[in-house]
Amino acid sequence: MYLKALEIQGFKSFPDKTVLNFGEDITAIVGPNGSGKSNISDAIRWVMGEQSAKGLRGAKMEDVIFGGTEQRKQVGFAQVTLVLDNTERIFPSMEEAEVAVTRRYYRSGESEYYINRQSVRLKDVTELFLDTGLGREGYSIIGQGKIDEILSTRSSERREIFEEAAGISRFRHRKEEAERKLERTEENLVRINDKISELELQVEPLRDQAEKAKQYLILRDELRVLEISVWLENLDALKISARKLEMDFHAAEKERDEARAALDALYAEGERFGEEMRQKDMEAEQVRGEAGELDAQMKDQSAAIAVLETGIAHNQENIDRARTELVESDSRAGGLAAQSAQEKDRAEGLSRRLEELNKGLKALLEQARAAAAQAGGQQSEAEALRGREAVAMAAAADARAEAAAITAENGQLEERRSTVETEKAAAEEQLERARKEAKANRRALEDARDDAQAAANIIAGHSLRMEEREKKAAAAADRRMKLTMDAGALENRIRLLTEMEKDYEGFSKAVKLVCQNNLRGVHGPVAGLMRTEQKYTVAIEIALGAGLQNIVVDREEDAKAAIGYLKQRDGGRATFLPLTAIRGEELRPNGVEQEFGFVGIASRLVSFDPKYRNIFQNLLGRTVIVEDLDCGITLARKYHNAFRIVTLDGQVINRGGSMTGGSTSRNAGVLSRAAELEKLHGRSEGMRERLEEARREEEAVQRELAAARYDLETAEGQRRQAEDEVLRLEGAKNHFDILLKSLGENLENLTGELESLTGHLEENRQRKERAEQAIAGQEAEAAKYREQANQALSGQSELLAQSSALTEEVTTRKEELAALAAERDAALQRAADLRRLAAELTGDRRQKEETLGNYQEAIEKAQAEIARRREGISALNQRRQSCQERLSALNEEKMALEAQRTAQNKASQEMNENLLNLERSASRLEQKLATSGMEEKQIIDRLWEHYELSHSDAQAQRIELESVPKATRRIGELKKGIAALGTPNIGAIEEYERVNTRYTYLTDQRDDVEKAKGELETIIGGITGEMTRIFAEQFQLLNESFQATFLEMFGGGQAQLELEDETDILNCGIEIKAQPPGKTLKTISLLSGGEKAFVAIALYFSILKVHPTPFCVMDEIEAALDDVNVTRYARYMRQLAGRTQFIVITHRRGTMEEADVLYGVTMQEKGVSKMLTINLNDMAKELDIQ
Secondary structure, three states: OOEEEEEEEOEOOEOOOEEEEOOOOEEEEEOOOOOOHHHHHHHHHHHOOOOOOHHHOOOOHHHHEOOOOOOOOOOOEEEEEEEEEOOOOOOOOOOOOEEEEEEEEEOOOOEEEEEOOEEEOHHHHHHHHOOOOOOOOOOOEEOHHHHHHHHOOOHHHHHHHHHHHHOOHHHHHHHHHHHHHHHHHHHHHHHHHHHHHHHHHHHHHHHHHHHHHHHHHHHHHHHHHHHHHHHHHHHHHHHHHHHHHHHHHHHHHHHHHHHHHHHHHHHHHHHHHHHHHHHHHHHHHHHHHHHHHHHHHHHHHHHHHHHHHHHHHHHHHHHHHHHHHHHHHHHHHHHHHHHHHHHHHHHHHHHHHHHHHHHHHHHHHHHHHHHHHHHOHHHHHHHHHHHHHHHHHHHHHHHHHHHHHHHHHHHHHHHHHHHHHHHHHHHHHHHHHHHHHHHHHHHHHHHHHHHHHHHHHHHHHHHHHHHHHHHHHHHHHHHHHHHHHHHHHHHHHHHHHHHHHHOOOOOOHHHHHHHHOOOOOEEEEHHHHEEEOHHHHHHHHHHHHHHHHOEEEOOHHHHHHHHHHHHHHOOOOOOEEEOOOOOOOOOOOOOHHHOOOEEEEHHHOEEEOHHHHHHHHHHHOOEEEEOOHHHHHHHHHHOOOOOEEEEOOOOEEOOOOOEEOOOOOOOOOHHHHHHHHHHHHHHHHHHHHHHHHHHHHHHHHHHHHHHHHHHHHHHHHHHHHHHHHHHHHHHHHHHHHHHHHHHHHHHHHHHHHHHHHHHHHHHHHHHHHHHHHHHHHHHHHHHHHHHHHHHHOOOOHHHHHHHHHHHHHHHHHHHHHHHHHHHHHHHHHHHHHHHHHHHHHHHHHHHHHHHHHHHHHHHHHHHHHHHHHHHHHHHHHHHHHHHHHHHHHHHHHHHHHHHHHHHHHHHHHHHHHHHHHHHHHHHHHHHHHHHHHHHHHHHHHHHHHHHOOOHHHHHHHOOOOOOHHHHHHHHHHHHHHHHHHOOOOOOHHHHHHHHHHHHHHHHHHHHHHHHHHHHHHHHHHHHHHHHHHHHHHHHHHHHHHHHHHHHHHHOOOEEEEEEOOHHHOOOOOEEEEEEOOOOOOEEHHHOOHHHHHHHHHHHHHHHHHHOOOOEEEEEOOOOOOOHHHHHHHHHHHHHHOOOOEEEEEOOOHHHHHHOOEEEEEEEEEOOEEEEEEEEHHHHHHHOOOO
16 A cells, blocks of 8 residues: 545635545546546646646636536645655655655646755756656556557557656656756857857957057058048039039939830820720620621520511411311211211111001901911901911010111211221210310420510510629729739839949949959958848938948958959949958847837948848947937936937937938938849739739729620520510410310210210110010010910811911011111101201301401411511612611721820830830939938048047148049058057057967867766766667566457457657657457557457556556556446456555456545535545455455
């Protein structure tokens, strides 16, 4: 048992002091989500030195302090104490048997650390836990974050855990500390060497300066008088030259302004030509629009003609169909009349046959009466019965004949009904087809009308869009033209300034000669090696003065060669600044930067290549730039005129207190020109982008205009097509209306005829039934009479036979007579029906002939309309030809204007070139004038800078010169002598002693630092070797432990740890490979989520087996496992509990069952966590559970 107790107060959800005592092997902390369980793990991590608020599940470190609830106020600090048992000396540096580590954090951000109530540093806490497996980087606290590190796809992120387990964390921290010390030692060594190098450059020159100081003072006095006199002579010559330059400049300006006015007039004339061309374009567009409208009208007329012709074709089809129907009707009516005549003839024949049969029947009846008279007595009675029998049989025969006639008539009626039904079905089918076609035509007509209306709406929208895009196109063209002119003017100005810069305009003759001939080692004038912002330009020019024209060279030898070159060419004089000789020094602010109106030290307000740092610090390092003269005066008084001050507008307060000022030109200096050129280049780039954007915009607008025009033309074509379709479909609609009416009437006639036939058949059916009943009754009555007669005539067989024969013949005759009568009546009825149908057909013919006339009349009207519209097309075509001729004339006028504008543009270009030359001349004169003024000012500044003399004071010291060239030569000799002596230093001896003593001290210090560096390198090498050895050995042990642990926990399979680079085992990543039972060997990233978590737990347990920690806190690391694996995990933890104390935060029952003590975390009060303790071992003893 190593972790004895944990005291928490004010930490997260534990505002009250809470003590957790750990006295058993496994302690489980349980509770619902959000109750504060994980805050216990965070408290342990925090007290052991965790510095990441994110690692503690917070946004900032202040979040660890209890923030208050609705019932409680927030507390002012958080404190956690960790009490550890040290009886087994897990902390070798501590003699105490119990170690208490405390961390306290206040809301003000202050942290306090204590070990056994003694205040310590965070570093002391970190070192206490090194190589124990504890600490914020160890593996004693395992949460989801640690699991994620193991499961990370980046194997290099797993190293910290393995290094802590291998026990080399202490070595790595020592190595990193030694490396930091080595880095600081090397920095100190570089700094000491720099100082020694600087002092080495000072020692010997100081000795020479002390010897040559007196000689220098003699030469300096003579040089002073000669230089003052020569400078004043040069000043007088410059003033005379400046007056002449000013006159020439004014004349050049006047000529330039006249040329500019002439160019503006040419531009105005070009604009007039452009406006006239735009007017012509607008007129041409209007004419094209008129021509397009005429084309549309012609297309409309043509479409209308096409529709009329389609209507004529439809009417002609209707006429042909009606005529065909008339022919068929006539043919049918003729057939009906012929059939009626045939039936009539047949009825007449049957009437004649009936008369013949009646005559024969009468004769037979006479015979029967004669036979009856002959028989007498009983025979008379029998005969009477026979007569009755004959009458009954005759009646039966009549009924049978009637039934036969009805049957025959029904056959003819059924045949006719079948024919009518066929015709009716065909008529219904034709009517249904016509209705569908008519409905489709109506729908198509509605769609066509909608399309026509939609096309009209679209045309209205396109017309508005056309107008808008035409305006946009005109505006885009104007903007592009203006930007083109502005860009041309800007490019001319850039070209002018570039040529001036290339020709070194504004520089002295000597500077031009040296810089234009590319002498060896020459970098260029100071003005060309720097850049500054526009607002600082005047101040920097004034601050530099003549220094602007100083020439920077590599070495003194290069300066000597350039001076010799100037002497050979009689090129004048120049000042050279060798990079190897010039040393710069900047003013130390000492509070100047906080002064009101301070802008900056001049050397910091310019940009330059770092290799020129000494040059610009030498020229500008002791000059301060301020906003205005008032600020400068205040600053000079406060610092006793210890440095030079220049205002932004060019006024100067010199060291010592003298002041120089007045007006300055803001655009004549070489720095102003460079700044302007840089600014113009920036504007030029932007102007080019804007011009290109304007061109793209104009092209885009033109494309949009063309697209809109195309859309408008397309929409107009669609509208015409839709209108043509409407006309065509309206003609088809009229055709279908007539056709439907005709087919409806025909179907109605056929339906009526079919109903009549059906009724007649029903009537015949009833008649036939009555006839059959009559036959049965009469035959029964005849049989009765025959029986009675046979009884009466029994024995008179001859008479009986004769009577029977007569009776049969009479019956036969009557039956035949009845059949003929029925057949004659049916024939007469059919003849009447056929005459009625023929009459109905004749009535339909008159209606069809009337319809034919209407069709013919419609055709004639359409033909007349076609002729009228063709005349209209001819007139429109003539107007279209006139528009075409006008367009041709406008094109010719536009070409003439284009030729005039081209000529004008050529003249403008020539005038522009002339203006550019004049501007170049004026600018050169202005630059020369500015250079002259600057040289005057440089002489005056030189007088002050060198000798602190104003112009009037210098005149008092001026001497009469025999000649300026002779005096100049003497000045050169004196400067050579002074240069040979070096820089004077009156206090050289004292300075030499001081520098030499400092040099000796730094040399001894360098030796000590180099010795310390060697010792540190040896220590780092030894630590690295020891780390490599220990890690290799421990990694092998960990790998073997992991393989065995994996096998035990998974119940099979295999796993291993692999170094990604065995040649660099201290820095390479570590790969984890696992093969659960029944699966192939995979890297951990390819396993399932549960498998990954179980492999990571197995790895942690294998580390604990090799290097057990005093205690281990695990925060819900088994959350991803199923119940079976949770049980395995808990049982394996129990196996390790003898060497490591476990504090487990869990929700899983299997883990709780293996725990010795359960701490329950509740949150009965919102936001405040409370603890509840259950000792399971004690409970087991009380309940006598084994």
